[in-house]
Amino acid sequence: MPELPEVETVRRGLAPAMEGKTITHVEVNRPDLRWPFPENMAQRLTGKRVENLRRRSKYILADLSSGETLLIHLGMSGRMTVSGDPLGQFHHDHPATQKHDHVVIDMENGARITFNDPRRFGAIDLITTASAETHMLLAKLGPEPLGNDFHESYLVESLQGKNTPIKSALLDQRIIAGLGNIYVCETLFRCGISPRRKAGNISKSRVQTLVPVIRKVLKDAIEAGGSSLKDFRQADGELGYFQHSFDVYDREGHPCRTPGCNGTIARITQSGRSTFHCPQCQR
Ligand SMILES: [Zn+2]
DSSP, rough: OOOOOHHHHHHHHHHHHHHHHEEEEEEEOSSSSSSSOTTTTTHHHEEEOEEEEEEETTTTEETTSHHHHEEEEEETTEEEEEEETSSSSSSOOOOOOOOOEEEEEEETOOOOOEEEEESOOOEEEEEGGGGGGTTTTTTTOOOOEEEETTTTTHHHHHHHHSSBBHHHHOOOOEEEEEESHHHHHHHHHHHOTTTTTTTSSSSSHHHHHHHHHHHHHHHHHHHHHHHHHHHHHGSSSSSSSOOOOSSSOOOTSBBBSTTTOOOBBEEETTTEEEEEOOOTTOO
């Protein structure tokens, strides 16, 4: 499932093909994904310029010259590809339409953006830009972890009195937007905090250490994603999936990498999700 760094990588890959460019043609090959597509979607997109391509949590938002914003959520298995970019960066010909290519967007510069989603948990919506933040998927989101509203005193206050395990609290999108399972595991490992510890019982100074680590973990992953974009030429034009190594995630049974720790990474289940941690050095 794509997390924030993957979505940000997709956004950065799409930006040169879409930003400042007009949509010339839209093909919609089915009536819905997770929800029905907005009415007359192709018509409402055609002829509009993409003014700005931004990200909120795990959503990509394309602000259009019409005053509407195209919202894209990759869901579990959504993939975006760019083909035929005339900037000479990518050199892909338009591939033949594949099964599950649900929406195909052609830009004035010859670029083609394809949204493919075999499991159809993704979503595409078209909303008024001025009130985009009130959309049901965005309204309850907490601050962006890489933004200015997320800081030490905010997190200390948000976790105060919370009886839930810190792992679940950090996954709560109302507290921090866009932080997912992988990066919460990595953050707690780097901070030496047990994922089982009750959020409200962690000392203020330890909670404060989480903030820079969350930012670092995400920035490192975004950087790895950026490197993957440089190799884009060799790839098939698909954006957002890249090789990235983790310290605990998916490393069950492997030795802990903390210097001086002889622990073994363990996997437990919390709220139905796998948590990877070192029981020895995470307290
Ligand atoms: Zn350890």
